[in-house]
Amino acid sequence: MTTSFSTSLRMRSTRTPPPDILRYILLRLPVKSLLRLQSVCKEWRSLIQDSDFNHSYSHKERLIVVSESSDTPRHAKLNRFIVSSVNQNFQLEKVYYFTEHLSLLNGTYFHRRHVLGSCNGLVLLSVDTHIFLWNPSTRHCIKVLEHECLKYSVRGFASGFCYDSSRGDYKAVLLLPHFVIVASLRQKEWRQVSFPYDLLSRRASLHFRNIFHLALNDVRFQDFRYSGCEKIVYFDPVSEKFEVLPTSKVKEGGINIIGALGVIQGCLSMALYENHTIEILTMKEYGVAESWVTLYTVSWLQLLVGSYCRVTFYSLKNNVLIWYWGERKIFVIDMMTKERQNVLGGIRDENIVDTCLYVESLASPHEYTWVYEQHKHFSKKIKWIQPTFEKMNEVEEGQQ
Incomplete structure (x- = not known):
């Protein structure tokens, strides 16, 4: 009787849970655990x-946080390209070099590095x-x-990354000065899309819920960039059009400016x-x-930023992490005490290249592998773009 009971108990303990329950359990485990559990059995x-x-x-x-090593010159090789992970308490958690992924580029010097966006746990760099x-x-x-424009330094550059659920495909968006x-x-062919706004009026960008958002002015011409109404627009990956997100708190024709976009406690946020x-x-x-509500009001001096800087912010609880693009600074402000503190002690501000918020996921990038033949097919179509950037680059270098 005892033997029979123990055998039955052992069989029950090794029995696989029903598929629905198993899926429910696995969806709540961290990525590290899921990677290990893949070896349990074929079903899992x-x-x-x-x-x-x-x-x-x-x-x-x-x-x-993408940065460069503090002991490496500005134009050093890629083996000092560092990615740091920050936990939910804004503490530096992991540091690793990006070299292992880019062996095909060895022997080349690199000057331009960007985080183009994140979507479904994947990051476009x-x-x-x-x-x-x-x-x-x-x-x-x-x-x-790949695209030639990325090796040039041009004003007004921004980028987006999003998922087209109707086609099961990801799309990259590059916003250039004109x-x-x-x-x-999948298709790897660049196409021009309509953008009925002044690209140079853009002051903030953000990826939220896998959608690319921009804060800008609705006037097309740079000379009148502040005479229109401030807007938040987002890129619809299915229609490939920019749509307007309602912002009832912004006064039309007023002097208020949407200076930053961010995420606070899982909600899209803006700094007015x-x-x-x-x-x-x-x-x-x-x-x-x-549904827009005011959470905090602070002075410019507390943040040490101005109306023309580019800022992104993230928040959990009462702390707001500020990423100030203009001066390459990153710090945390406690919105209850209004106190400011620097973070990421292992990274010097001047070495920060970019930041990006992402969610842990198992999404695989391999089905979108680069195929040179695909790119070669349309490379002639974008030759008209290249002289434009070369000319812009010469002008910018002459002004420095």
Whole structure:
């Protein structure tokens, strides 16, 4: 009787849970655990690698900071290209070099590095003309695109990265001084899309809920950039059009400026600059104009930023992390005490290249692998773009 009972108990303990329960459990585990559990059996491996599971899985939000080594010259080789992970308490948690992913570029010097955006746990990075799709959680990385404009320093540059659910494809967006181009990671062909605003009026950008957002002015011409109304627009990856997000708190024709975009407690937020104060508002219900509420009001002096700087901010609880692009500074402000403190002690401010908020995921970049033949097919179509940037670059270098 005892033997029979123990045998039955042992059989029950090793029995696989029903698929629905197993999926529920696995979706709540961290990425490290899921990577180990793939080796348990074929059934578990198949479930964890399933595309529907990967799109459903999202875990902790993390901030990555791309920087250069403090002991390396500005134009050193890529082996000093560093990515640091910041936890939810804004403490530096992991530091690793990006060299391991870019062996195909060895022997080349690199000057331009950008985080182009994040979506579904994947991060789009550019190193000179090369664009890479990288999963910081699994460390998988491949080259997916390239474009000549990325090796030039041009004013007004911005970028976006989003997912087209109707086609199961990711899209990269490059906002350049005079036009906007989009490329599918599968088709790998750049196309120009309509942008009915002044690109140089852009002051902030943000990826939120896998959608690329911009804060700008609705006037097309630079000379009148502050005579129109401040807007937040977002890029619809399905229609490939820019749509307006309602912002009821912004006064039309007023002097208030949307100086920054951010995420506070999981909600899209903005910093509204007016009369030497910064009002931080959050959109409690995405897409609903009446859901904007004011959380904090601080002075410009407390943040040490001006109305023309480029700022992104992230927040959990009462702390707001500020990424100030103009001076390459990153710090935290406690919105209850209004006290400011520097963070990331291991990274010097002047070495910070970019920041990006992402969620831990198992999404794989490998199905979007770079195919040179695809790019070669359309490279002639973009030759008209290159002289434009070469001329811009010469002008900018002459002004420095």
